[in-house]
Amino acid sequence: MRRLLLATVGLLALCAFPAAGTIEASATTVPSSAAPTPSGIGIRLLDIPVATEKDPRAREYIVDNLAPGTTIQRRILVQNNTDQPQNIHIYSAAARISGDSFAGEKAATQNELSGWISADQTRLALAPHTSADDLVTIAVPANAAEGERYAAVWAEIRSTQPDASGSQVTSVSRVGIRVYLSVAPGNGPPSDFTITALTATIKPDGTPEIIAAVQNTGGRAIDLSGTLSLANGPSSLSAGPFVTSRITTLTPGSHGNITIPLRTGLPRGRWDATVHLSSGLLMHTTTATVTFMPTSAEVAVPKPGLSLALWILLGIIAILIIAATMAIILKRRRRQST
Amino acid sequence: MRNTTRVLAALAGAAALTLAVTLPANADTSDTTATVEVQAGALSIAAPAAMTLSAALPGATSTGTLSGVEVSDLRAGAAGWITTATITDFTSASTTATIPSTAVSFATATADVVGTATVTPSNGGAGTGTLQTATAVTGNNTATWDQTINVAVPADALAATDYTATLTYSVL
Numbered sequence: 001m002r003r004l005l006l007a008t009v010g011l012l013a014l015c016a017f018p019a020a021g022t023i024e025a026s027a028t029t030v031p032s033s034a035a036p037t038p039s040g041i042g043i044r045l046l047d048i049p050v051a052t053e054k055d056p057r058a059r060e061y062i063v064d065n066l067a068p069g070t071t072i073q074r075r076i077l078v079q080n081n082t083d084q085p086q087n088i089h090i091y092s093a094a095a096r097i098s099g100d101s102f103a104g105e106k107a108a109t110q111n112e113l114s115g116w117i118s119a120d121q122t123r124l125a126l127a128p129h130t131s132a133d134d135l136v137t138i139a140v141p142a143n144a145a146e147g148e149r150y151a152a153v154w155a156e157i158r159s160t161q162p163d164a165s166g167s168q169v170t171s172v173s174r175v176g177i178r179v180y181l182s183v184a185p186g187n188g189p190p191s192d193f194t195i196t197a198l199t200a201t202i203k204p205d206g207t208p209e210i211i212a213a214v215q216n217t218g219g220r221a222i223d224l225s226g227t228l229s230l231a232n233g234p235s236s237l238s239a240g241p242f243v244t245s246r247i248t249t250l251t252p253g254s255h256g257n258i259t260i261p262l263r264t265g266l267p268r269g270r271w272d273a274t275v276h277l278s279s280g281l282l283m284h285t286t287t288a289t290v291t292f293m294p295t296s297a298e299v300a301v302p303k304p305g306l307s308l309a310l311w312i313l314l315g316i317i318a319i320l321i322i323a324a325t326m327a328i329i330l331k332r333r334r335r336q337s338t
Numbered sequence: 339m340r341n342t343t344r345v346l347a348a349l350a351g352a353a354a355l356t357l358a359v360t361l362p363a364n365a366d367t368s369d370t371t372a373t374v375e376v377q378a379g380a381l382s383i384a385a386p387a388a389m390t391l392s393a394a395l396p397g398a399t400s401t402g403t404l405s406g407v408e409v410s411d412l413r414a415g416a417a418g419w420i421t422t423a424t425i426t427d428f429t430s431a432s433t434t435a436t437i438p439s440t441a442v443s444f445a446t447a448t449a450d451v452v453g454t455a456t457v458t459p460s461n462g463g464a465g466t467g468t469l470q471t472a473t474a475v476t477g478n479n480t481a482t483w484d485q486t487i488n489v490a491v492p493a494d495a496l497a498a499t500d501y502t503a504t505l506t507y508s509v510l
Contacts, residue, residue: 038410038480040384047373056416060381074373079380095510101468104508106424131380152510159387168428169389169402169487172506175381225418225473243456243474247418 189219379412439465453479
């Protein structure tokens with residue numbers, strides 16, 4: 001009987017192994033080998049300075065420090081991924097950092113930096129599914145004031161309007177490349193930031209969050225995002241990593257709050273929180289102890305009236321009184337009968 | 339045990355293939371600042387060209403939905419992207435009245451994301467706003483979503499059938 005049992009257990013174990021192998025394969029995200037096909041119009045920065053080729057921000061945006069009187073040129077790639085020929089309008093416009101985000105201004109609003117930026121070809125007529133290069137020149141005048149400025153280089157298409165279906169809304173789509181240009185001699189001011197505090201909060205709907213207060217202590221704008229890990233929690237639990245909910249862009253000297261939403265149902269109590277924040281190649285890590293207090297909805301409200309312990313005590317006293325009374329009655333009966 | 343080894347080998351092979359975004363060794367020396375060409379795809383947006391808004395009486399809300407707004411980020415990088423929208427005032431050729439852009443609000447659905455990215459929707463009001471923000475991006479990613487626009491028609495709006503406005507989608 002025992003041998004049969006052992007054999008059954010052994011067979012089951014063998015069956016479990018290949019199952020474990022296939023479970024591992026399906027849980028890992030293996031990228032598909034087919035290239036995704038984009039649609040609409042696209043833009044891409046082609047030339048980046050060799051010195052910054054490892055910086056993830058410099059690979060996507062024009063991030064540079066130039067002395068007054070310098071001119072630089074960068075090639076961009078503009079793609080028409082639609083099924084119709086398109087007339088793509090390429091232009092530079094102002095941008096600003098507000099609400100902790102990099103935002104392009106409406107339409108073709110200009111600022112000082114966008115006035116220094118020009119594109120070789122402002123209209124590119126592209127056949128369906130073709131692309132072309134354009135050359136963007138940034139000419140900093142010799143009398144430019146020092147400081148960092150923001151702009152965007154846009155590639156835009158406009159749907160023809162009004163069209164036969166009588167739709168009321170014309171659609172304009174534009175894709176852009178951010179420009180973070182600092183004017184200063186030499187290499188310009190360095191970038192840096194400090195994580196000043198970590199605070200644990202619980203939103204009204206019960207979702208816990210960690211808020212990291214950050215100060216931009218450098219001379220350049222930073223685009224911050226990162227991850228947070230929790231350890232040494234109640235019952236020695238660990239959790240994470242969790243990611244920041246958005247990219248927070250801070251101008252030099254400003255401060256902002258970075259929110260990292262956590263998992264609902266996270267046990268309340270003390271945790272060690274380690275946050276890694278980075279902007280391009282600049283990275284900082286901070287660890288702090290945070291405490292999640294249970295919300296008023298989660299704390300058990302004591303019922304009005306007497307507590308359970310008091311009821312038990314009263315019950316015992318009542319039993320003792322009844323027992324004593326019965327003992328007295330029995331004694332009296334015995335006396336009467338004798 | 340053999341099956342686990344096979345799976346690990348397959349994963350290693352797939353990882354090696356996806357890391358094949360290489361930079362060419364030669365630098366472009368025609369510029370005084372030496373630059374390097376980056377080989378990867380582009381950041382693109384595709385928004386349906388036409389949208390119809392439902393008819394509404396003054397004081398009511400007109401709604402229209404654009405399905406399948408798509409942003410594909412094929413830059414194979416780690417920078418995220420932000421998609422915003424602004425709309426102009428609604429003007430009519432037959433009347434002089436306008437519906438101000440501040441009456442327009444945007445309701446953004448959660449995007450379907452292909453690739454490694456966390457895309458968070460947000461709703462905008464007063465004719466402008468952020469629609470989607472992509473963060474924690476690793477490599478190529480594509481997000482597709484339905485965008486709804488609500489126009490709170492003012493109580494003093496004039497009747498017309500040809501109110502038009504221009505909606506601009508920007509992704510940066």
